[in-house]
Amino acid sequence: MSVLQFGVELYYLVMALVLFFLTLRREPKAAADHRLAFTLSALGLVVALLCLTQQGELFFRSYRVDLFSQIFKLALALGLFLVLAISRSLPSIAERNHAEFYLFLTTCTIGMMMLVSSVELLTIYVSLELSSYSLYILVPLRRGDDIDVEAGIKYLFFGAVSSCFMLFGLSYIFGATHSTYLTDILARMPELVASPIGVVGLILAMAGFFFKLSIFPFHFWAPDVYQGGAHQVVTFIATASKAAAVALLIRLAVLGAQYGYHFTQILVFLSIISMTLGNLVAIIQKDFKRMLAYSSIAHAGYVLIGVLTLQETGLASSIYYALAYLVMNFTVFMVLTQVAQDGRDLKIAELAGLYHRSPLLSMSLILGIFALAGVPPSIGFTGKLFLFTSAMNQGYFWLVLIGAVNGTLSLYFYLRVVYAAYFVEAKLPPIQLSPPMRALNYALCATILYFGVAPNSIMELARAAVRAVL
């Protein structure tokens, strides 16, 4: 066993330790803490990048380091880095809790990094809980009225319930196959095709990740948590944690490949309901974050389209879309935190006049929103088309038709955001952006456009990663 293969996780463990010592200080030094945490996360990004091509198995084969896991680790490192980049001022979190905020974000990242490498049921469960518990603490950190408490409790309860489902499912799988190793289970799955226990167990086991991804029927927490949590925490939940969930969904779904029709039919059903429900309910939302919550439910449905094809290009499209979603959703959240600099909740109508207040932010917003809506030439459009193409190759005509119609539905509420930002006049002071923030804006816009026009490199990487899983 080589320690270096565990390098990324070790690095973040050290980072968590450093941050832990920061939390012990009596007198908070918010600015210095942020600088340190931010620098460490930037270093972490470099470490993750260096470890991209590592391969190997650790801890009695329960932990696999391959291209698939390393890509997602890189994405998670990127997610943490980006979230910390917009956490310079944390108005909605009490100053003495800032260090804790950094600490728990880091532990959550560690948990999810372990999650994407786990290939054994118990390891998966432990890693999942490690990341979840950090988030349970982070959600109610927001100060102010009781809305954060409501959000925190909701998140905890729904999380606990879906964990129960998941454990129950895992016990089925273990009972039927006498193994907790995914490779062994995969080998024994064909024997179970005749009995439904495997498919029930698998679907229940996936519940934990349905919850993270806010797929129907585990989506109820999303609107309240999005609205009630601090912007930065929600950003993390909405970007990094979704990417990790997609990774695990792919790992588990592959187990069901033998089941064919029944297994995928359930996923098709969940996907359709999630898309349609998310998009329809989003139309009537007035709060920006609530709207994004419903849109995330819809996007979870889209990602599921790729997962349920259970074949190389489909899964690769899912990875592509998960990464794209991380970037575009973050872009929108970044704009949100910058506009609501005092940490208040933002109504869509309050974006009014953004065009005059900050042209750069409004450009990022319009690109992010168009990417979410699937308008070319953005990563969102390309990703969605890949998903649809691979689904159509497997013969899911109706699924694609419904997905495409959903795209039209969603355009309505996305355009309302653009409308508010660009065309409603408001007499509000301009928003000043610091130079690093401006650079971040440009980088995000460039990423959205560049990888939308030239997706081949990412797609080939994703395919190589999927081959490691299949």
Added chain:
Amino acid sequence: MLLSPVVGIAILLCLKEEQRFLIRAVALVAAGISFALSIYTFAGYDKELGGIQFVEKYDWVQAFGISYFVGVEGMNAPLLLLTGIVIFTGVLTMWELQHRVKEYFIFQLALVTGVFGVFMSYDLFFFFLFYEIAVVPMYVLILVWGSTRRIYAAMKLTLYLMAGSGLIIPGILLLYSSSGLFTFDMLKLHGVPFSPWIQNIAFVLLFLGFGVLAAVWPFHTWSPVGHVAAPTAVSMLHAGVLMKLGSFAILRVAMYLCPLGFQYWAQFMALLAAIGIVYGVFVGLAQTDLKYVIGYSSVSHMGIVSLGLATGTVDGLNGAVFQMFAHGVMTALFFSAVGFIYDRTHTREIHELGGFSRIMPVASAFFITAALCGAGVPGMASFWAELLVLVAAVKVFPLRGLLAIAALVVGALFALRVVQTTFYNEPNPKFAHFEDVSPFLGLPRMILIGFLVFFGIFPQYMLGLIKTSIVPFIQGL
């Protein structure tokens, strides 16, 4: 051709809003280069050789067999020329714009990039990508720089067109996946004998999806509203070029890839087209706003294009493509004339304008020329186009063809009445002090008229070119 608007956008992004003149100059140069290139491809296309020329092809995404594949043939060369003409004159027309100039030209050039891309692409994926790029900037263009009921119009237009896309995606992907070739290359897909039921489903999905943009009745309702709300150059682009994307796509994708599906649905297509022609003429008559008049006349003229396509004969298709070109130039002229009048008088009501030709003889002359062209007067490009389509249509669908002819005759009659009340009645004293079109602002309109008359007198230049691709196309069906 594709590159120059993109470069233009990039340069514009770097400029400041204050540098108005520079912004306009950059936009004009970008548009001018595309214009020149489109003329070059039109004139430089080798008719003897035929087939696809000026080909560029690169692999793009191997996983899905997508490649960047563009080229020019007889079918799309006239439309590229049309786009070049309209964008160049469009930029000139908007020379007087004062409000958010930079963004305006950015979005307009983005739109044109999409349009060029659609006309040139031979790869379904890129075809659709460019199609969407062409459609989406409309929302912003109408919303910011539009007029009457712009919020409603912009949202309606975008949702209609996106709903169309919602049908197109499954249609395209159905063909892609059932071909078993894992390629988006249209030429390769054309060789695949799809089973009849797949063709029937895919054709109707594609026809309805693209038909929304081609303003096929009953999916036309977004179009007059959109025309009215859009600023002048956008109306020009929109009615002149964008609607052609829809009918071109029906020809290039739906008919080309699903010949059996086309035969199955041809009757239905012709029926919708004939209804569209009659409906457009009669509703247009009842309008008092000049832009609505043009908007509905577009619906009926686009009906002629669809009717030509539905015949599936060499003459019909020839006429349809020619009509796309002629109507594009003509509508651009229409909107550009109306836009000029509206900028001065702030009204487009026919009765208020009464006797306008005594105040602005030149501006009125532009409008009247367009109206004559719309009525199909010999010597104008659209005369030949309509003639070809109607002759072909009467042969294939006698009843619907005759109905269309009758409607057009009535339409011509009433178009002349509109001209008469607008321009030859007693002048409205309110507007007496306005000056006429300056030579510089008259230039774009003169270019448009020049093309209309040139191809009206020498239609064989255009028809000979179109034929080089239509004849093999029909054989392929």
